[in-house]
Amino acid sequence: AQRVTQPEKLLSVFKGAPVELKCNYSYSGSPELFWYVQYSRQRLQLLLRHISRESIKGFTADLNKGETSFHLKKPFAQEEDSAMYYCARGGSQGNLIFGKGTKLSVKP
Amino acid sequence: GAGVSQSPSNKVTEKGKDVELRCDPISGHTALYWYRQSLGQGLEFLIYFQGNSAPDKSGLPSDRFSAERTGGSVSTLTIQRTQQEDSAVYLCASSLMTGRRNTEAFFGQGTRLTVV
Numbered sequence: 001a002q003r004v005t006q007p008e009k010l011l012s013v014f015k016g017a018p019v020e021l022k023c024n025y026s027y028s029g030s031p032e033l034f035w036y037v038q039y040s041r042q043r044l045q046l047l048l049r050h051i052s053r054e055s056i057k058g059f060t061a062d063l064n065k066g067e068t069s070f071h072l073k074k075p076f077a078q079e080e081d082s083a084m085y086y087c088a089r090g091g092s093q094g095n096l097i098f099g100k101g102t103k104l105s106v107k108p
Numbered sequence: 109g110a111g112v113s114q115s116p117s118n119k120v121t122e123k124g125k126d127v128e129l130r131c132d133p134i135s136g137h138t139a140l141y142w143y144r145q146s147l148g149q150g151l152e153f154l155i156y157f158q159g160n161s162a163p164d165k166s167g168l169p170s171d172r173f174s175a176e177r178t179g180g181s182v183s184t185l186t187i188q189r190t191q192q193e194d195s196a197v198y199l200c201a202s203s204l205m206t207g208r209r210n211t212e213a214f215f216g217q218g219t220r221l222t223v224v
Contacts, residue, residue, distance in 0.1 A: 046212045
């Protein structure tokens with residue numbers, strides 16, 4: 001089965017500390033991988049995708065095919081980064097498969 | 109409107125009643141997804157449409173749940189004989205498929221269903 005695993009339900013860090021949200025996916029060729037974010041009282045929205053190799057709001061995500069991981073990283077967390085983060089992959093039937101999500105809490 | 113629209117935004121229903129949730133995707137988006145978001149449970153996949161057909165219905169929790177999409181546009185998620193455990197936020201998303209590649213999925217604001 002095609003799966004996305006986010007092992008941490010909750011991650012709490014202090015402002016200015018580095019943050020890494022973990023994501024592992026089941027192997028199936030070369031899947032498309034995404035990170036979505038949901039801020040309080042806002043819609044779920046795309047944060048970044050691996051094919052773009054971009055940095056959004058200071059976040060980056062590196063695809064490691066050997067470890068089948070796509071961890072999301074930011075060197076210095078800000079309070080406004082507090083949100084729910086979801087890792088997702090494209091499925092073989094064109095669908096989108098999401099992980100269960102990690103709630104990031106950045107304390108002042 | 110330009111975004112994914114869901115109605116109603118809130119629905120309170122009595123246990124045992126049927127409910128219909130509606131999703132208007134972004135015009136031209138061929139892929140449409142339904143998810144359920146429960147407190148502390150993250151994002152649970154329900155069903156995926158490509159055009160009017162549903163190649164993946166694997167996430168529907170029981171036969172009380174059904175969904176249809178007509179004209180490649182509007183979709184309706186129906187829950188029959190609602191139970192209290194059906195209470196959740198139901199999210200709809202749409203995306204433009206290019207071949208078999210996913211583009212960005214745009215989400216609606218959700219329908220908060222409360223079964224009392």
